[in-house]
């Protein structure tokens with residue numbers, strides 16, 4: 613019985629494929645039947661993998677449409693000055709992480725009516741992490757690690773369990789954090805804020821803005837980094853690895 617159900621599913625799947633493949637008929641006519649069947653099997657496996665990979669990830673704006681998104685790696689407006697995402701244009705996170713982020717937005721709306729979270733990056737495929745790593749191949753690995761994490765180690769971004777973000781105020785202005793997103797200078801380090809305040813390079817307002825972002829994110833257990841004001845982890849790396857699947861490629 614199971615076999616027939618499975619066989620029926622494959623037939624249904626292949627019949628759906630037929631519509632798509634009709635435009636490629638002239639090319640396929642030159643191939644023998646066995647090759648065509650194998651091609652269809654391969655493409656169905658790829659499609660199924662994509663469904664499975666995206667299954668546990670959700671577009672955060674479908675959970676909370678108040679959250680704004682500007683994926684920096686989907687354009688050349690980033691520290692590498694190159695478009696790194698070819699197909700990814702929405703911000704995806706693990707569903708439980710997205711729900712927590714939505715609760716952060718609700719908390720922000722309560723304490724600062726009209727304010728919104730603005731997400732710069734969420735799930736980041738390992739293939740893109742590798743592109744970033746390879747683009748900096750003129751630097752030794754120890755130096756490269758300061759700009760982008762080694763793709764071999766897998767970051768929580770690869771699991772959809774980390775988010776880069778800032779805040780937009782009730783007039784539509786992005787809060788001034790005293791350093792831009794992906795600024796590699798030490799002025800972006802939360803753990804050095806007091807020193808930069810003392811030297812006058814950061815103002816009390818910059819720090820208040822960063823503290824607001826941290827307060828909002830900590831309200832749902834997100835963890836800040838010591839070196840990037842914009843980055844928050846949903847859990848530890850070991851917990852993330854045991855709970856979530858890595859996204860290897862762009863869906």
Ligand SMILES: [Zn+2]
Nearest residue numbers: 774775776843
């Ligand atoms: Zn990040």
